[in-house]
Amino acid sequence: xIEESTIRSLHVEAMRHEDLHAGHDDHALFQxxxxxxxxxxxxEGDLTFAELAGEGDTGIGTLNGxxxxxxxxxxxxxxxxxxxxxxxxxxxxxxxxxxxxxxxxDRELPVTGPMDLAGLEELLDGxxxxxxxxxxxxxxxxxxxxxxxxxxxxxxYRSLGEVVADQNVFEFGPVDGSLIGFxxxxxxxxxxxxxxxxHFVDRALTRGGHVLDLSIDSGVALVQHSDDLHxxxxxxxxxxxxxLAASTHEAxxxxxxxx
Ligand SMILES: [Zn+2]
Numbered sequence: 001x002i003e004e005s006t007i008r009s010l011h012v013e014a015m016r017h018e019d020l021h022a023g024h025d026d027h028a029l030f031q032x033x034x035x036x037x038x039x040x041x042x043x044e045g046d047l048t049f050a051e052l053a054g055e056g057d058t059g060i061g062t063l064n065g066x067x068x069x070x071x072x073x074x075x076x077x078x079x080x081x082x083x084x085x086x087x088x089x090x091x092x093x094x095x096x097x098x099x100x101x102x103x104x105x106d107r108e109l110p111v112t113g114p115m116d117l118a119g120l121e122e123l124l125d126g127x128x129x130x131x132x133x134x135x136x137x138x139x140x141x142x143x144x145x146x147x148x149x150x151x152x153x154x155x156x157y158r159s160l161g162e163v164v165a166d167q168n169v170f171e172f173g174p175v176d177g178s179l180i181g182f183x184x185x186x187x188x189x190x191x192x193x194x195x196x197x198x199h200f201v202d203r204a205l206t207r208g209g210h211v212l213d214l215s216i217d218s219g220v221a222l223v224q225h226s227d228d229l230h231x232x233x234x235x236x237x238x239x240x241x242x243x244l245a246a247s248t249h250e251a252x253x254x255x256x257x258x259x
Contacts, residue, residue, distance in 0.1 A: 010132045010188065013230045014239040017046050020054075020232065028228035029133060029182075030055035031099040036190045037237055038062075038097045039251050041157040045096035046234050049077050049089050052098055055230075058137060060180055060199040060210075061098025063089065066163060067152040069210045071180055071199040072100055073137070078201060080208035082151045084170045086201065096234075099182060099192070101135045105222035113217045114143055120216060121196050124183065124223070131225035134183040136198070140219020144173035145200050147209030164255045169212065177202040179211065191231070191239070193252055212257070 013028075032047045043066045052059075057075035062068065068079040070089065077089040109127055111120065124136065148167045181198030188194060201208040233239060 009130070009227055010185070011228045012191070012239070013228075014233050015230060017232060017234075020051060026102050027104070027226060028230050029099060029101050029135065029226050031192070031229060031231045032061065032095050033097050033234055033237065034191050034231065034239070035097065035193055035252060037234070039160045039255065041159050042234070042237070043096045043153055043157050045094050047098075047232055048092055048094050050091035052095060052100060053077065053091065056100025056102050058103035058135065058180055059098060059100030060182070060197065061095050061100075064094045064096055065152045065154070066096070066150055066160075069149045069199055069208065070095065070098060071201045071208050072098075073178060073180055073201055078205065078208060080147075080149045080199070080201075080210075082149050082168045084147060084149055084168075084172070084207050084209045086206050086208045101224060101226070103135060103137060103222075103224055105137070105224045107223035107225070109221040109223065111138060111140055111216055111219040111221050113219075114215050116215055117198075117211065117213045120214070124196070124221065127223065129225040131227045132185045133226045133229065135224040135226065136179065136181045136183070136221060138179040138216070138219050138221045140176070140178075141217040142173050142175050142177060142200075143215035143217050144171055145175065145177070145211060146171050146213040147200055147211050149209045160255050161251055170209065172200070172202060172207055173215070174217075175202050175207075179214075181211075189252060193256055197256060
């Protein structure tokens, strides 16, 4: 079953696991499940990392049991554990939430720092295209990166808000590395996280996490714009209509930007 909808200029197509290999546009972003489901404690997805790798080579997300922060770069999938240590994810492991792209940047922007996360987002905001969604890979030299990860959860699962209260915050730097992230419009909040969302990985592929703040000295931002999002929905989950319910927005803000 494939449901389609066009939300303003973003084309969203929902599919089931059995539709995965139906083949689709290489420029579409691919997402497993929704942020709303994750907020509600749906921490066990049906999609393997082998399957996810078939849909994209660059992206972010998490693992079943909310076992750390996931970052995909150059077709390799890594987990940043609760201490921020990185290891490569077994292709048989599964994800309850991830978004990936077959990264094909259409813009390249020099980043001349030092600037903090807000400054970097302002720079990226200055280069908005018509397309509603942007994928970023920013390679650079970072004075510092403040990041977090979360401990593996066990059933019965608590809500994401409660889990994030136990997040572990750490700081790297100075360090060379990459940010992988996305910018989604505010009006897809719930399906996704509105605004910017970055994960970090150091160049040595040893450390990483979900970025809370940073200072970048210099770098290059590669940007891919997209207006197509394919979402694989686990059994029982419907797409519903993305809305701007204040409660969802507040819950996401608490989870994504605290620390
Ligand atoms: Zn994250």
